[in-house]
Amino acid sequence: MKKPMDCLSSKSTELRIREAAERVFLEKGFDGATSRDIAEAAGINIALTNYYFRSKEKLFMQIFEDLVQLFFNGMVEIMNKPISLRDKIAELIEHDFQLLKNNPNLSNFIMNEVHRNPDRMASCIGVMKEIHHSMFEQQLQHEISLGNVRPIKALHVMPMAFANIQFLFIGKQMHMKMWQMDEAAFEDFINQHKQIVIDMVTSYLFDFKKE
Amino acid sequence: MKKPMDCLSSKSTELRIREAAERVFLEKGFDGATSRDIAEAAGINIALTNYYFRSKEKLFMQIFEDLVQLFFNGMVEIMNKPISLRDKIAELIEHDFQLLKNNPNLSNFIMNEVHRNPDRMASCIGVMKEIHHSMFEQQLQHEISLGNVRPIKALHVMPMAFANIQFLFIGKQMHMKMWQMDEAAFEDFINQHKQIVIDMVTSYLFDFKKE
DNA sequence: TTGGTATTTAAACACTTGTTTAAAAAAACC
DNA sequence: GGTTTTTTTAAACAAGTGTTTAAATACCAA
Numbered sequence: 001m002k003k004p005m006d007c008l009s010s011k012s013t014e015l016r017i018r019e020a021a022e023r024v025f026l027e028k029g030f031d032g033a034t035s036r037d038i039a040e041a042a043g044i045n046i047a048l049t050n051y052y053f054r055s056k057e058k059l060f061m062q063i064f065e066d067l068v069q070l071f072f073n074g075m076v077e078i079m080n081k082p083i084s085l086r087d088k089i090a091e092l093i094e095h096d097f098q099l100l101k102n103n104p105n106l107s108n109f110i111m112n113e114v115h116r117n118p119d120r121m122a123s124c125i126g127v128m129k130e131i132h133h134s135m136f137e138q139q140l141q142h143e144i145s146l147g148n149v150r151p152i153k154a155l156h157v158m159p160m161a162f163a164n165i166q167f168l169f170i171g172k173q174m175h176m177k178m179w180q181m182d183e184a185a186f187e188d189f190i191n192q193h194k195q196i197v198i199d200m201v202t203s204y205l206f207d208f209k210k211e
Numbered sequence: 212m213k214k215p216m217d218c219l220s221s222k223s224t225e226l227r228i229r230e231a232a233e234r235v236f237l238e239k240g241f242d243g244a245t246s247r248d249i250a251e252a253a254g255i256n257i258a259l260t261n262y263y264f265r266s267k268e269k270l271f272m273q274i275f276e277d278l279v280q281l282f283f284n285g286m287v288e289i290m291n292k293p294i295s296l297r298d299k300i301a302e303l304i305e306h307d308f309q310l311l312k313n314n315p316n317l318s319n320f321i322m323n324e325v326h327r328n329p330d331r332m333a334s335c336i337g338v339m340k341e342i343h344h345s346m347f348e349q350q351l352q353h354e355i356s357l358g359n360v361r362p363i364k365a366l367h368v369m370p371m372a373f374a375n376i377q378f379l380f381i382g383k384q385m386h387m388k389m390w391q392m393d394e395a396a397f398e399d400f401i402n403q404h405k406q407i408v409i410d411m412v413t414s415y416l417f418d419f420k421k422e
Numbered sequence: 423t424t425g426g427t428a429t430t431t432a433a434a435c436a437c438t439t440g441t442t443t444a445a446a447a448a449a450a451c452c
Numbered sequence: 453g454g455t456t457t458t459t460t461t462a463a464a465c466a467a468g469t470g471t472t473t474a475a476a477t478a479c480c481a482a
Binding site for chain 1: 239240242243316319321322323325326327329332336339342363366367370371373374375377378379381382383384385386388389390400403404407408410411412414415
């Protein structure tokens with residue numbers, strides 16, 4: 001008869017594999033990452049990845065889904081906050097900035113893997129529904145009806161906020177090469193740019209000439 | 212003794228390989244594309260890719276460099292046009308939009324391959340120097356000194372223009388899933404968004420309160 | 423300790439990878 | 453025509469891929 005698995009000892013290595021795989025997948029993508037890369041990064045035998053997770057694909061999907069959650073959860077949380085729209089948009093941008101500062105490859109990774117295999121998004125529909133059902137859209141329409149905000153669809157506001165931030169990290173290597181920045185200079189650059197973006201987006205939405 | 216190669220007959224298949232490889236690389240990336248994928252897409256024997264190009268890497272680099280040129284050349288051309296700064300920025304955005312409409316994976320592809328192997332940019336330094344030596348930066352500083360443009364560095368203006376366009380295509384699949392758009396709806400969306408972006412960026416730069 | 427379970431290992435598996443070979447077919451030249 | 457060169461092919465190569473196996477080790481309750 002099977003005893004309940006004592007997860008305390010095994011969890012340690014299972015977690016080591018997960019975390020190592022996350023690093024490797026984020027860096028090289030699904031195609032570029034090999035089972036042996038992951039095993040080496042985790043410091044374990046190759047067979048163990050298939051012992052704990054059943055295949056490379058399964059391991060990947062676990063990590064992918066978690067990263068999609070990470071990508072959207074904080075966003076949804078802010079969208080449902082009971083604060084002014086102006087603060088909300090600024091906070092959304094700020095959050096995206098911090099998220100990508102902590103996970104510079106996150107956006108690049110997700111966009112890529114979704115592009116290569118759109119079906120992978122299927123398991124993440126839930127999070128996206130939450131975005132639609134959040135307070136954000138109705139709050140935006142309300143402010144527009146009051147004449148406080150330029151008439152615009154949420155569909156356009158969201159990419160407006162995120163594109164300007166995520167593009168910095170998606171094209172990090174390119175920006176650094178193009179403007180000959182080192183890591184320190186790049187950090188200065190994105191800090192300044194974030195403020196400019198918040199300024200530009202909010203003033204475009206809120207400070208417009210009513211006709 | 213070697214006769215000069217009659218390129219007319221061979222060029223046909225060499226070109227077929229190049230064009231097929233471009234399609235496959237753009238779609239799957241270097242890691243995801245196999246020699247057999249390319250051969251099949253071109254409808255030729257596998258050995259021919261290494262007969263005309265010496266390796267997968269060499270074939271890739273030719274294509275990659277050409278695509279980097281495509282990515283930047285039109286941009287540089289506009290930056291050196293003798294037109295007003297306002298028109299120039301609008302035209303840069305418009306050009307980027309058309310470029311990516313014709314090559315939806317271009318930005319994603321370049322950002323990715325540069326990230327995976329930054330050395331690949333080495334051969335493309337020339338184009339990037341042209342950007343620095345273009346009329347754009349001095350024209351911007353001139354307009355700023357006249358008080359016509361908000362004080363800002365070119366370093367910040369360029370991502371401002373391109374991020375908002377390229378992000379639409381980088382995240383195309385994601386946007387379509389999230390807002391449940393088909394191809395036609397997506398086309399409408401990006402057309403509208405492009406106009407909004409031009410409006411937002413130019414009004415942010417030019418219509419500011421002078422203090 | 424002992425026996426049974428969970429974990430880890432080295433080795434091998436079948437298959438795909440990029441690349442090469444050597445022969446066949448096509449083309450070009452006299 | 454015949455000969456040489458270029459182009460194309462099928463087949464094979466060694467190395468790398470994800471995955472499995474079977475034996476070894478560690479663990480733990482009885």
